[in-house]
Amino acid sequence: MSTNHSTDYENFLDRQDETAWARALEEIAPAIHEVERNATRVWFAFFPLALARALQTSDDPEGLARKLLMQGNYRLEDQIDSSHKFLYGHRHWRAVKDATTERADSFANGATTLADEIRAVARRAAEGARVDESLLVGIAAVALMTVAQVGLAKFRASPGEVKVGGRFARQSPAQVLRERARDDSQGLMGFLRTTDKRWTVVWNENDESARFQMIDSQEIASAAPNDERDWSQIDPRCTVGEGPIPVQCRSASCGTCWVGVLGGAEKLSPVAERERKVMHLMGYIETDEPRPLIRLSCQAQGRGAVSVVVPPWNGVFGKFLRAQASGGDGGQAAESAATAGEGA
Template identity: 45%
Template sequence: MSSANKSSFMGFLDRHGQDDWWSAVNNLAPLIHEVDQDATKIWFYFWPLWVRNMLQDAEANPQLLEELEFKGVARLEQHIDSSHAFVYGHRYWPQVKMAISERASSQAAFESLDLVDEVRAISSQVAGEVKADVSLVIGITIIGFMTLHQVGRAAFDTAEGNLHISDWARRRSPQKVHADRAKNDEGGFLGYLKGLKRDYTIRFDEGFKRATFKLIKGVQLTQASMLDQADHPYANNRCEPGDGPIPTECRSAACGTCWVGILGGNDHLSEVNPLERRRIARFGYIETDEPRPLIRLACKAQATGNVTVVIPTWNAVAGKYLEGKRIAIGGHSSSESEENVAKPRRH
């Protein structure tokens, strides 16, 4: 790396491996508004550095995608403006993107800067411009930094910076969104009569009011999704006829197609059983001892209340690939290298 590149903003970002990014996310988490604390972490699980590197490897070895049973679209260049639509701070994306682009074009020296400090500085600047609490901007700002790091300045600067949520979503306050994620459908007298047959609402896209389907108490998320016959124009690009809004293939935790992030209602889901825990690690999504992690397989997660999920744009069976690359499950490095210099941590 040339001395000029080392002193550039891109050189500054390139010095940070996956562990460094996770460390920054965890350090910033207490400062992020509660509506976006989990959403920010889910984004980093959906868009880890290893996916970018894997796609680069696949350019020289096209068979790699078949070996990993890869499906969907995981090139962040194709989702610069939309990958974070489920983050409340997405509504400030045009201003955040512009501020990051201006910072990246700066001629200042960046050798001694700190990633967390840089994120906080841009967040404060944008919060002042849009007259929002800075806690609502921090999450989308570090996502913007990582997006720039992965796609490069040319792609980042030429992206239009559009919003990918409806006017209905834009009008909702962070307090309203957070409260709605935690509550259950009341059901009233009819709900009382239904008893064990009580149904709940599963929201699969907070950007659109009608992006929901119903679930009978105790049913897996994928089963309820497949029973939904509504024509959702915002359904996931991997959905096949009969899937419903959540992409589904095997329904037995064998393929990894139905992985989702849990934005709300986590305590309304069954705990991870041993099979699901092994498989989400085998797929390369997350390795954790938490009973109810942020990443779940929808075919194994039973709901007993309202749940809000977010659906990624890709799936794979990548655990062995990550092991071969000495990258820990979830994207954290397990060896020191040019791009991964910190020791692995679990989140």
């Protein structure tokens, strides 16, 4: 390992701000395989750089997290090998991790860009894993962002475990895409059904049991209790009897129930004004898209089968980050986060 090269690599990543990352993601987007496109965007929404840096540079990170009403596991350093287990490329995480550290150890400061570095890691990892490069571009971007947020030492120290096993580990990208696109058969007389249609919500594509039924036009979170198991042991934000998606208000106020949509976003109801306003307030997503990839599951109604992923945390940080970005008083914005959340 070369310390100078590694330090240069960390410094290079440190210099990349939110705008540089947004530009790089836009540049690499056409090179990302279809199976990874949504998942990559969802991951970057789940682990925003500006929030990670605000916590890192705070004199009192735990106090700031409390002020931003953060619940659950928001620390990327605690989930270096698992935060991206919903990406197809996670199957090749070890190769991506090795390619990233190799790149860091031979990094030459020069005319390189973030997009170039992501592609270089994806190319090297694809050679190691003997898969198409397009499958690893998204997770290569995730790897570099992880280094940017946790540092190379912690990144190197993680064991590089792959969390997908059994038949899921062997699935081809085409199979995953086919499963995402499949809608539930409504039976022989299905064409006569109207509101009693039933759709499957998959909330972990790599677990056969991680799915529940939703009736037509039902909100995803309202259907989640159909999975009757006790998820509070796995995610303490979950309440017994409420299913695998944490919920609190059920009225687009608290932001607890946000989910990422891997497949079927077009089958969900369009975002209503209140849902859009609350997602902006929370800091989850800024978009005018009628059916974005981040939704409040207590508002999004299903009109077909969908595949979603539940982030491991929730919080109210939009106002705080906007105040920081404009050079204002992020602290004051944090103080008012709770009030703003209640008044959404």
